[in-house]
Amino acid sequence: MxxxxxxxxxxxxxxxxxxxxxxxxxxxxxxxxxxxxxxxxxxxxxxxxxxxxxxxxxxxxxxxxxxxxxxxxxxxxxxxxxxxxxxxxxxxxxxxxxxxxxxxxxxxxxxxxxxxxxxxxxxxxxxxxxxxxxxxxxxxxxxxxxxxxxxxxxxxLRSLENQIIPTYNFLRSLISEENVVSVLKRSSWIFRENRRKNVVPNIELLRELGMPQSCIALLVAHNTEVLIHKHEKFAAAVEEVKAMGFDMKKSTFVLALRALCGESSKSIWKRSREIYKRSWGWSENDVVSAFRKNPQCMTMSEKKIMEFGEENYSKMFSC
Structure with a gap:
C-alpha cells in the first residue's frame, strides 16, 4: 500500500x-x-x-x-x-x-x-x-x-563496514566521543570521504611540523572542513600561515589555517581586509598584525565587522 x-x-x-x-x-x-x-x-x-x-x-x-x-x-x-x-x-x-x-x-x-x-x-x-x-x-x-x-x-548509501565505522573509529582516536558526535552533526561529509586521500596526509604533515595533539584535536573537532582540502593546497596554506608568524603550538595557528585554507575562505579574508582598509583606514601591516592577534577578525561577515565598530580598533590589537 x-x-x-x-x-x-x-x-x-x-x-x-x-x-x-x-x-x-x-x-x-x-x-x-x-x-x-x-x-x-x-x-x-x-x-x-x-x-x-x-x-x-x-x-x-x-x-x-x-x-x-x-x-x-x-x-x-x-x-x-x-x-x-x-x-x-x-x-x-x-x-x-x-x-x-x-x-x-x-x-x-x-x-x-x-x-x-x-x-x-x-x-x-x-x-x-x-x-x-x-x-x-x-x-x-x-x-x-x-x-x-x-x-x-x-x-x-555508504558502506557501513568499509567507510562509516572506520571513519568513526579514526575520529574517535583523535577526539572525544562527544566531539565525534559534533562532527557528525556539523561536518558529516567526512563519513563519505576517503580519509586516506587527504585527511590523513594533512594531519601527518601537521605532526611532522610540530603541531601538538591538542591543536590537531581542535582542528579535527571544530574545523573539520579544513582537512578535506587537497594535500598540496593544504600544505601551501600551512606554509602561508607560518610565514605570517603564527606559532604551530598555539590554537591561533588552527584559526588562521581555517581562514586561509580554501578559495572560499581566502576570498572572505581578502574581502575583510578591504573592508578594514576602506572603512577604518587600516594599512596592510595593520591587517596582518590584527590577524596574528585575533584570526577570527578576518572570518566575520561584513555586517559583524561594521557592528564591531571602529571604537574597538585598539582592542583588536590588544587581544
Missing part, C-alpha cells in the same frame, strides 16, 4: 500526469497503417512499441509515486525519475516506513528522496537498517539523527 503522505489534490495531479501520458502512449501505439504491404515493417515496429509502452508505464508509475508518496513537485518528480525506475510500491513503501520509524518527518523524507532518489530502491533490511541503527546508537537524539540524514542522505 502506498504511504498516504499527501493530499487528494496532489494524488489527482499525479494520476492526471500518468493518465495523460498513458493516453498519449496508447495513441502512438494504435495509430498506424495496417495495409498488407506494411506487414513486414509492422512486425519490426510492434515489439519496439510494446517495449516503449512498458517503459513509459514504469516511468509514469515512478513519477506518480514520487509525487503522491514522497511529496515531490511534478517537476521534481520528473527530474528524480531519471535516477530510478520503480516496478511496484511495496519496496519503496518499506523504505519510507523505515525512515519514518527513525524519526524523519514527511518534509525531511521528501528532502531525502529529492536529494537521493535511489534510496527508494535500497534494501531496507540489509542496506539501510544497519546504518540507521549505528547512527542512532551514536547520536544523542532522534531529532539530531533526522537532521543529519536530511542534510546528508548519501550517508545511508
Amino acid at each position: 502506498v504511504v498516504p503522505l499527501y493530499s487528494l489534490n496532489t494524488l489527482r495531479l499525479g494520476y492526471s500526469i500518468v493518465s495523460c501520458t498513458f493516453a498519449s502512449t496508447a495513441k502512438r501505439f494504435l495509430v498506424g497503417d495496417l495495409k498488407p504491404s506494411h506487414i513486414s515493417l509492422q512486425n519490426h515496429i510492434l515489439p519496439r512499441s510494446i517495449t516503449s509502452k512498458i517503459s513509459a508505464d514504469q516511468h509514469n508509475f515512478t513519477v506518480a509515486y514520487l509525487i503522491n508518496s514522497c511529496g515531490l513537485s511534478p517537476e521534481g518528480a520528473i527530474l528524480s525519475s531519471k535516477w530510478l525506475e520503480l516496478q511496484s510500491s511495496p519496496g519503496a513503501d518499506s523504505v519510507l516506513a523505515l525512515l519514518s520509524k527513525y524519526g524523519l518527518s514527511e518534509t525531511q523524507i521528501s528532502k531525502v528522496v529529492r536529494s537521493r532518489p535511489t534510496i527508494l530502491v535500497a534494501d531496507p533490511e540489509k542496506i539501510l537498517s544497519p546504518k540507521l541503527e549505528f547512527f542512532s546508537s551514536v547520536v544523542v537524539s532522534r531529532e539530531d539523527l533526522a537532521r543529519i540524514l536530511c542534510f546528508n542522505p548519501h550517508l545511508l
Whole structure:
C-alpha cells in the first residue's frame, strides 16, 4: 500500500500526469497503417512499441509515486525519475516506513528522496537498517539523527563496514566521543570521504611540523572542513600561515589555517581586509598584525565587522 503522505489534490495531479501520458502512449501505439504491404515493417515496429509502452508505464508509475508518496513537485518528480525506475510500491513503501520509524518527518523524507532518489530502491533490511541503527546508537537524539540524514542522505548509501565505522573509529582516536558526535552533526561529509586521500596526509604533515595533539584535536573537532582540502593546497596554506608568524603550538595557528585554507575562505579574508582598509583606514601591516592577534577578525561577515565598530580598533590589537 502506498504511504498516504499527501493530499487528494496532489494524488489527482499525479494520476492526471500518468493518465495523460498513458493516453498519449496508447495513441502512438494504435495509430498506424495496417495495409498488407506494411506487414513486414509492422512486425519490426510492434515489439519496439510494446517495449516503449512498458517503459513509459514504469516511468509514469515512478513519477506518480514520487509525487503522491514522497511529496515531490511534478517537476521534481520528473527530474528524480531519471535516477530510478520503480516496478511496484511495496519496496519503496518499506523504505519510507523505515525512515519514518527513525524519526524523519514527511518534509525531511521528501528532502531525502529529492536529494537521493535511489534510496527508494535500497534494501531496507540489509542496506539501510544497519546504518540507521549505528547512527542512532551514536547520536544523542532522534531529532539530531533526522537532521543529519536530511542534510546528508548519501550517508545511508555508504558502506557501513568499509567507510562509516572506520571513519568513526579514526575520529574517535583523535577526539572525544562527544566531539565525534559534533562532527557528525556539523561536518558529516567526512563519513563519505576517503580519509586516506587527504585527511590523513594533512594531519601527518601537521605532526611532522610540530603541531601538538591538542591543536590537531581542535582542528579535527571544530574545523573539520579544513582537512578535506587537497594535500598540496593544504600544505601551501600551512606554509602561508607560518610565514605570517603564527606559532604551530598555539590554537591561533588552527584559526588562521581555517581562514586561509580554501578559495572560499581566502576570498572572505581578502574581502575583510578591504573592508578594514576602506572603512577604518587600516594599512596592510595593520591587517596582518590584527590577524596574528585575533584570526577570527578576518572570518566575520561584513555586517559583524561594521557592528564591531571602529571604537574597538585598539582592542583588536590588544587581544
